[in-house]
Amino acid sequence: MKLNYQHDLEEEYIDFVENEMFSGRFLSEYIADTQRVYMSDNRPWVIGYSGGKDSSAVMVLVYLALLGLKPEQRHKPVFVVASDTLVETPIVVNHVNNSLEAIEKGAKRDNLPITSYKVVPKTNETFWANLLGKGYPAPTRSFRWCTERMKIDPVSTFITDKVSQYDEVIVVLGSRSQESASRAQVIAKHKIDGSALAKHTTLSNAFIYTPIDTWHVDDVWKILRLCHLKSEETAYGIKNKWSDKYDLEWENPWGGKNLVLWNLYKESSGQGECPMVIDETTPSCGNSRFGCWTCTVVTKDRAMESLIDNGETWMKPLLDLRNKLAATTVIEDKGLYRSHIRRDGRMAFKTLTIDGKKEMTEGYTYGPYLLSFRQQFLRELLETQKQLATINKEYELITVPELHAVRHEWLNDPNEPDWEDTLPKIFFDVFGFHLDWSVDDTNQFSHEEAKLINEISPRHGVTPQMVKKLIDLETSMSGLSRRTGIFKKIGKIIQQDWESPDEIIEKHLESRQNQMRQSKEVTSIADELEQLNRLIAQEESK
Numbered sequence: 001m002k003l004n005y006q007h008d009l010e011e012e013y014i015d016f017v018e019n020e021m022f023s024g025r026f027l028s029e030y031i032a033d034t035q036r037v038y039m040s041d042n043r044p045w046v047i048g049y050s051g052g053k054d055s056s057a058v059m060v061l062v063y064l065a066l067l068g069l070k071p072e073q074r075h076k077p078v079f080v081v082a083s084d085t086l087v088e089t090p091i092v093v094n095h096v097n098n099s100l101e102a103i104e105k106g107a108k109r110d111n112l113p114i115t116s117y118k119v120v121p122k123t124n125e126t127f128w129a130n131l132l133g134k135g136y137p138a139p140t141r142s143f144r145w146c147t148e149r150m151k152i153d154p155v156s157t158f159i160t161d162k163v164s165q166y167d168e169v170i171v172v173l174g175s176r177s178q179e180s181a182s183r184a185q186v187i188a189k190h191k192i193d194g195s196a197l198a199k200h201t202t203l204s205n206a207f208i209y210t211p212i213d214t215w216h217v218d219d220v221w222k223i224l225r226l227c228h229l230k231s232e233e234t235a236y237g238i239k240n241k242w243s244d245k246y247d248l249e250w251e252n253p254w255g256g257k258n259l260v261l262w263n264l265y266k267e268s269s270g271q272g273e274c275p276m277v278i279d280e281t282t283p284s285c286g287n288s289r290f291g292c293w294t295c296t297v298v299t300k301d302r303a304m305e306s307l308i309d310n311g312e313t314w315m316k317p318l319l320d321l322r323n324k325l326a327a328t329t330v331i332e333d334k335g336l337y338r339s340h341i342r343r344d345g346r347m348a349f350k351t352l353t354i355d356g357k358k359e360m361t362e363g364y365t366y367g368p369y370l371l372s373f374r375q376q377f378l379r380e381l382l383e384t385q386k387q388l389a390t391i392n393k394e395y396e397l398i399t400v401p402e403l404h405a406v407r408h409e410w411l412n413d414p415n416e417p418d419w420e421d422t423l424p425k426i427f428f429d430v431f432g433f434h435l436d437w438s439v440d441d442t443n444q445f446s447h448e449e450a451k452l453i454n455e456i457s458p459r460h461g462v463t464p465q466m467v468k469k470l471i472d473l474e475t476s477m478s479g480l481s482r483r484t485g486i487f488k489k490i491g492k493i494i495q496q497d498w499e500s501p502d503e504i505i506e507k508h509l510e511s512r513q514n515q516m517r518q519s520k521e522v523t524s525i526a527d528e529l530e531q532l533n534r535l536i537a538q539e540e541s542k
Helices: 010-019 027-039 053-067 090-109 127-134 146-166 181-189 217-225 259-266 302-309 313-327 331-337 371-389 400-411 422-431 447-460 464-477 486-494 501-541
Strands: 045-048 078-083 114-119 169-172 197-199 206-209 228-234 237-243 348-354 357-365
Touching (some): 010 027, 045 053, 045 146, 078 146, 090 259, 090 313, 127 146, 127 400, 217 228, 217 259, 302 313, 400 422
Parallel strands (some): 078 114
Antiparallel strands (some): 348 357
């Protein structure tokens, strides 16, 4: 095949394309397949790009396929979309940003219909807005709240927008069966007969195309290295060996080199990448190189540890913060960091199933992080950001919009409202200047007023938090011509569990004993009624 790529070493590129084998087929065959799928309809393509090896390989394949087409055949747009959770490993963020810029620059030079985009979660759905703001505990395997909010939703919104614009789209992914068997099974299940496409598992009018599905990891690195791989007999058996057969080693078709990517993998212990997550069947990136630096789904972040050991020592404070979050997930220590009350204001007792019925126990599940822990962690996060700036590492660990979102959540926390409005003070303590903090009308109390309520409430046998919430409710409904449902709302606040864990458990046990006593009384009455009914039936039969 003939490429229209204007390059001094074009013949070497063509030689590579026509002579290198990938999983038993020549690369030119995969390029031809990709071209056929591209030209078969007018549905635009959305390439899921994470910056890792697999998504980079599929990007190279698509780019080469478009280069091999005549200008008039490049008839539909190709959108390259990368998802930024705002807590991605910083050096990976730089790599992705540079790659997207290079891809778009190369596409303009080569007259290809490729544009790049980055999507981020909504400000109130970011990692810090949920963890520091709402007090969500650090993600674990059993409570992985982050993936949908931070990865699936932003990408789904982008795809949905393109669907509304073009009616249908094709999502191109670097998924490989060897990398994720479960993901391969899901795609195969939704495969369209007689087509290279599969239906998207959750989004209507979106289809999936996985052009490197059959490739092995060596194939991926072969297209990224533009290098020949040959097998040789050694004293240790047959081994694969890279051969510098082409002068284009590491060259990208859009410009730049993949050596940066190779070094990222070489310097980390993991060989996986965080894939472009488009639905819940996509494998988690908790144990991968290209994931979030805050990830606590795994016990230890060996990839970040390895990067630090290989010279990226400036990342040590990030690892320390990540490990502090991981420590809060230890079952025995949860009570040190988290409230015994859930965000709905109630203590959630654990249950046991006995004879098919659920029985409540004295044990309970913990709620959100305590406000005191969130305040301290935010201070350490900001101090780390300031520390990185002193060594020319200008990384924004938490954005200004996120700080505003966290402050709003603190002021309106359902259990521990921050009436003293501590977040602006924490920020000033660390950086020495103020941001443009808006006046939040939902904050009803000054420090002095909160202090007064804290002193008076115990004298009357009520908790300060409940009194403040009642005043909050009254203030929110003052001035309304109709105060519909106010008594129901008051009752809901009063019925919340405001006491200490021991007091709530004692109250719970008394309630359970009363329920058992009442149950016995009901059973006794039912037995008496049954006995009376038998006597009546006997009398009537005479």
